[in-house]
Amino acid sequence: xxxxxxxxxxxxxxxxxxxxxxxxxxxxxxxxxxxxxxxxxxxxxxxxxxxxxxxxxxxxxxxxxxxxxxxxxxxxxxxxxxxxxxxxxxxxxxxxxxxxxxxxxxxxxxxxxxxxxxxxxxxxxxxxxxxxxxxxxxxxxxxxxxxxxxxxxxxxxx
Amino acid sequence: xxxxxxxxxxxxxxxxxxxxxxxxxxxxxxxxxxxxxxxxxxxxxxxxxxxxxxxxxxxxxxxxxxxxxxxxxxxxxxxxxxxxxxxxxxxxxxxxxxxxxxxxxxxxxxxxxxxxxxxxxxxxxxxxxxxxxxxxxxxxxxxxxxxxxxxxxxxxxxxxxxxxxxxxxxxxxxxxxxxxxxxxxxxxxxxxxxxxxxxxxxxxxxxxxxxxxxxxxxxxxxxxxxxxxxxxxxxxxxxxxxxxxxxxxxxxxxxxxxxxxxxxxxxxxxxxxxxxxxxxxxxxxxxxxxxxxxxxxxxxxxxxxxxxxxxxxxxxxxxxxxxxxxxxxxxxxxxxxxxxxxxxxxxxxxxxxxxxxxxxxxxxxxxxxxxxxxxxxxxxxxxxxxxxxxxxxxxxxxxxxxxxxxxxxxxxxxxxxxxxxxxxxxxxxxxxxxxxxxxxxxxxxxxxxxxxxxxxxxxxxxxxxxxxxxxxxxxxxxxxxxxxxxxxxxxxxxxxxxxxxxxxxxxxxxxxxxxxxx
Numbered sequence: 001x002x003x004x005x006x007x008x009x010x011x012x013x014x015x016x017x018x019x020x021x022x023x024x025x026x027x028x029x030x031x032x033x034x035x036x037x038x039x040x041x042x043x044x045x046x047x048x049x050x051x052x053x054x055x056x057x058x059x060x061x062x063x064x065x066x067x068x069x070x071x072x073x074x075x076x077x078x079x080x081x082x083x084x085x086x087x088x089x090x091x092x093x094x095x096x097x098x099x100x101x102x103x104x105x106x107x108x109x110x111x112x113x114x115x116x117x118x119x120x121x122x123x124x125x126x127x128x129x130x131x132x133x134x135x136x137x138x139x140x141x142x143x144x145x146x147x148x149x150x151x152x153x154x155x156x157x158x
Numbered sequence: 159x160x161x162x163x164x165x166x167x168x169x170x171x172x173x174x175x176x177x178x179x180x181x182x183x184x185x186x187x188x189x190x191x192x193x194x195x196x197x198x199x200x201x202x203x204x205x206x207x208x209x210x211x212x213x214x215x216x217x218x219x220x221x222x223x224x225x226x227x228x229x230x231x232x233x234x235x236x237x238x239x240x241x242x243x244x245x246x247x248x249x250x251x252x253x254x255x256x257x258x259x260x261x262x263x264x265x266x267x268x269x270x271x272x273x274x275x276x277x278x279x280x281x282x283x284x285x286x287x288x289x290x291x292x293x294x295x296x297x298x299x300x301x302x303x304x305x306x307x308x309x310x311x312x313x314x315x316x317x318x319x320x321x322x323x324x325x326x327x328x329x330x331x332x333x334x335x336x337x338x339x340x341x342x343x344x345x346x347x348x349x350x351x352x353x354x355x356x357x358x359x360x361x362x363x364x365x366x367x368x369x370x371x372x373x374x375x376x377x378x379x380x381x382x383x384x385x386x387x388x389x390x391x392x393x394x395x396x397x398x399x400x401x402x403x404x405x406x407x408x409x410x411x412x413x414x415x416x417x418x419x420x421x422x423x424x425x426x427x428x429x430x431x432x433x434x435x436x437x438x439x440x441x442x443x444x445x446x447x448x449x450x451x452x453x454x455x456x457x458x459x460x461x462x463x464x465x466x467x468x469x470x471x472x473x474x475x476x477x478x479x480x481x482x483x484x485x486x487x488x489x490x491x492x493x494x495x496x497x498x499x500x501x502x503x504x505x506x507x508x509x510x511x512x513x514x515x516x517x518x519x520x521x522x523x524x525x526x527x528x529x530x531x532x533x534x535x536x537x538x539x540x541x542x543x544x545x546x547x548x549x550x551x552x553x554x555x556x557x558x559x560x561x562x563x564x565x566x567x568x569x570x571x572x573x574x575x576x577x578x579x580x581x582x583x584x585x586x587x588x589x590x591x592x593x594x595x596x597x598x599x600x601x602x603x604x605x606x607x608x609x610x611x612x613x614x615x616x617x618x619x620x621x622x623x624x625x626x627x628x629x630x631x632x633x634x635x636x637x638x639x640x641x642x643x644x645x646x647x648x649x650x651x652x653x654x655x656x657x658x659x660x661x662x663x664x665x666x667x668x669x670x671x672x673x674x675x676x
Contacts, residue, residue, distance in 0.1 A: 022418075023458065026440025031381075031421055052440070065442040065599075066423030068381050084343030085539055086575045088589070089502035090530065122426060122543075122593065124382050125346035126172050127499065127575065128204035128507025137384055141172035141207075 003076055004038030011036065012044050016051045026052060026062055030069050040069045075110035075117040077155040080134040081143075083120045086127035095131055096120075099148045116155040159192045160238045163211040163218070166272060167200035167353050168385040169346070174225065175208040181226035182210075185233050193238065199354015201268030202509030203255050211250055214240040220250040255506060255525070260487060262495050263472045264347075264511050267354035273392055275400055278357040284402070284409070286474030290365045291410050298369040299325055302473060304481030306493025311337055311429075311466030312541060312570040313646070314492075314559045317473075320463055323453040324370040327461035334366045334375035335438065335457055335464045339422050339429040341380060342542025344501040344573030348467035350509055352379075352386045355471070356393035357402075360417055362470035364407055365477060367415045370463055375417045377467075378434050381424050391419055426543075426597040430645045431464040433599055444599045445645040466571070468497060487513035492558040500526045502539075502575035519553040522576055533578035537661070539586075541570025543593050544650035546657035547583065566660075568653065583658040583665035588616040590658075594651035605648025608639040612655065619666050629659065629666060 005011075015032045019025040026048070033044050040063055049059035063069050081096045100118060103111055110117040126132035129141025135151050164170070164179050179195055186193045203209060206222030210232075219240035221232060228245060235243040247253055261267075270277040278284075290298045303318025324332060336359065340348040352359055363375040379387055394403065394417050401408045403416050420438060422428055428437045432446035435457050456462025472494070476484045485493045492514035498521060501507050505527035518538055522528070529535055537547040546567035548555070555561050562569045577586075591612035598605045615632045619625050636652035643649040659666060 024438055024440040027420065027423055027437065030423070061442050062440065065444075066425050068423035085543060085586070085589070086344045086502040088586070089575055089577045089581065121382060122597075123341055123343045123345075124168075124172075125340060125349040126169050127344045127346055127501030127573070128504075129169055129172055129207075130502060132172060134382075139168055139172035139385070141169065 003073065004034075004036050007037055007041050007043060009043065009047065012047055016048055020051060026059075030063065030066075034069060039073045040071055042071065075114050075155070076158070077115060077136055078117045078119060079148075079151055079155070080119045080121035080124075082122070082124055082126070082130070082132045084123040084127075086123075087130040087132060090130045092131035095143070095145060095148070098145065099152075103152065111155075113156065116152060159194045161196050161213040162193050162238070163196045163198045163213070164208060165200045165268065165354075166197035166385070166389065167207070168349060168383065169204050170200055170207040170209070171385060173207045173223070177226045178208050178210065178224050178229065181229040185229050189233060191233075191238065196271045197273070198270060199267045199272045200350055200509075201250065201256060202264065202350065202511075203253065203506075204508035205506050206247065209247075209250070210237075212237055212240060216240060217249045217251060220247040220253070221245040222247050255508065255510070258525070259511050260495050260513055261511050262475050262484065262487075263358075263468055263497055264351060264355070264509065265475070266358065267351055270355070272354050272356060272389060273396065275357065275396055275402075278355075282478060283357055283474075284361055286477030287361050287365055288409050289477045290368055291413070295325060295369045295371070298365065298477065301477055301481040302369075305476045305484040306481075306488070306491070307469060307472060307476060307484065308492070308559065309466055310468035310472070310496075310571065312342075312568065314569075317465060317469050320453055320465070321366065321369055323451075324372075324461045324463050327454060329461050331374075331458070331460045332370055332372035333457045333460055333462040334363050334370070334372050334470075335435065335462055336363060336375065336377040336467055336470050337429065337431060337434055337464055338377050338379040338383075338386075338467050339434060340383075340467070340571070341426045341429050342544075342571050342573050344539065344575035345499050345542060345571045346501070347497040347499050347509055347572065349383050349386050351467060351471050352383075353389045356390045357397065358471045358474055359390070359467060360393060360397050360402065362473040363417055364402070364415050365473045366463055366465070366470060368410070368413055370461075372463070373414045373416070375415065376438060376457070377417065377419045378422055378428070378438055379419055380422045387419065387421060394419060425599075426593075427599045427645075427647050430647060432645070434464065435462070442599070444601050445647075447644060489513070489515040489556060489558050491560060496557065496569070496572045498557070499571075499573045500576070501573060503529045503531055503578050504576040505530050514558050515556045517554050517556055518548060518574070521557070521574065522553070526576065529576060529578045531578045531580075533580065535576060536579040536581055537577050537583065539575040539577070539654065540573070541568045542573055543590060544568075544646060544653055545570050545573075546653045547577075547586065547661065548657070549661040551661075566653070566657065568650070582668075583662035584616060584620050584668065587655040587658040588613060588620065590651060590654040591616060594647060598647060602642070602644040602648060604639045604642035605644070605651070608635055608643075608648065609651060611635060612639075612651075616655075620668070622668075625667065633659065
């Protein structure tokens with residue numbers, strides 16, 4: 001499950017404070033914020049910037065640089081389909097395109113019922129089992145259309 | 159109690175290893191049989207995952223592609239005593255794929271319980287460290303230099319020289335940084351060793367820290383590897399609890415060293431060492447201009463060794479057996495072994511560690527068994543998304559840093575992605591440019607703008623628009639990117655494009671050919 005708890009500034013402050021002993025704590029803080037809330041809310045940025053004594057603009061720059069830090073909540077489940085070369089060598093590109101068309105969404109979007117977000121990923125290191133994907137925390141190799149349909153159905157029901 | 163091995167490797171998990179573990183536990187309980195399930199790493203015979211092994215008096219017997227539904231039948235067949243079953247592959251260490259290898263870096267991977275310090279030590283663990291402590295930093299660095307080990311991340315820079323440079327710097331702090339941002343498609347060796355033999359990386363980091371005078375090491379690990387983060391994180395905890403990390407490392411006089419695993423955030427460019435350092439410092443992963451090199455001004459401006467996972471994880475073996483022993487393998491200036499990662503459209507995908515010098519014809523056809531689709535091989539992309547597409551006509555080039563440079567290719571991290579004859583190389587060239595555009599850090603113009611212009615130009619070519627002049631333009635653009643970019647992302651992105659153009663020109667003439675056919 002990727003959905004987090006609702007935004008809570010005091011909780012965010014706690015998370016930030018817990019990491020201030022680290023050298024260069026920005027990424028660990030952002031990961032922890034994402035883990036708690038399911039995304040990096042806009043409201044977290046000034047809090048982190050203050051704690052690290054950098055400008056908001058600078059912190060905004062950090063958050064937006066990295067693919068991992070989504071700034072809007074995901075659906076209840078996230079499916080990341082690999083688009084890298086090894087997976088392409090066994091038809092991943094068409095597989096993903098067909099699946100997205102069937103769900104009537106684009107890369108990075110969530111189905112209207114909020115069940116499933118589909119994102120591209122560039123390599124899961126499962127290149128001997130192409131095409132591969134990551135469904136929430138579960139890796140999957142030799143994925144085909146049937147397996148993707150099962151996931152779409154499962155996401156809807158949970 | 160019978161030991162049953164089920165890999166905890168991410169690839170084994172992707173093929174259902176956790177469900178197989180649950181099924182074995184359930185079936186054993188049902189039958190009142192005592193089994194001890196050991197979580198080893200993967201041996202790298204990846205097409206057989208999950209590869210379940212049973213320890214018998216004759217050695218370890220393997221069962222490949224085990225599904226949870228196979229488990230009752232396996233018990234019926236007496237697999238706990240090595241009994242025959244359709245999934246049996248016999249003794250694992252007699253399997254030709256395993257037997258033909260020369261395993262140095264990966265000698266323990268898949269063999270031992272990945273998270274058992276006792277097994278690690280029983281299989282030679284920490285012997286390299288003991289020797290490093292005994293001979294001291296200067297001699298340690300000499301051994302690494304003698305081994306001829308070159309940076310396994312792709313750049314191939316001599317590891318000994320890097321360590322010596324940092325060792326010779328005077329500074330109040332120094333750092334060991336392990337680049338575990340293994341983002342290249344077709345590569346998974348770093349992931350496998352960190353999951354299958356994590357203590358070898360930790361031991362290598364301690365050796366490096368002691369040699370250069372650093373007391374802190376970071377592993378910058380890509381976020382796409384959640385299982386690696388779990389296993390390596392646990393290994394660090396275990397090592398610390400047992401006194402291998404901390405204020406006085408076991409076996410040392412007073413050497414303090416600790417390791418922290420830092421999770422990256424999905425930016426490919428952070429595999430480039432200077433942007434990796436920026437990211438570790440908590441900034442945008444923007445490439446730094448070099449010089450100054452990280453060896454002089456690295457993490458937080460301090461002298462830093464940045465090495466790939468495999469480079470560091472090989473250091474213990476080099477110290478244990480001596481640099482000369484490692485250097486006795488390989489060819490020319492590529493010494494030792496290279497863990498090849500055979501991937502993509504291939505029958506026997508996996509990890510195959512061998513001395514440098516193998517040819518693609520052997521690796522792909524012989525070891526890899528040809529394509530999974532059964533169609534003819536068209537090209538192999540060697541060295542990740544920034545590596546060239548090598549056509550069958552160059553399959554006799556020996557796997558060696560310099561030999562590949564000579565044919566305008568690179569061996570990179572040793573990843574090989576096989577494509578069959580259905581691949582459209584102009585599409586792959588477009589993808590290469592698109593990937594560069596998505597992942598460019600944006601600091602330098604050739605990479606930031608060039609990659610976007612590259613996509614547009616290839617789109618025009620694919621649409622049949624002024625093909626000849628657009629191909630000239632694309633070649634010119636590639637040249638600008640190659641020589642004008644700050645780092646390897648923009649500098650090497652032209653490799654796949656140029657190689658596609660050079661070896662598969664017909665794929666860029668499709669609309670014209672289609673028009674002529676009509």
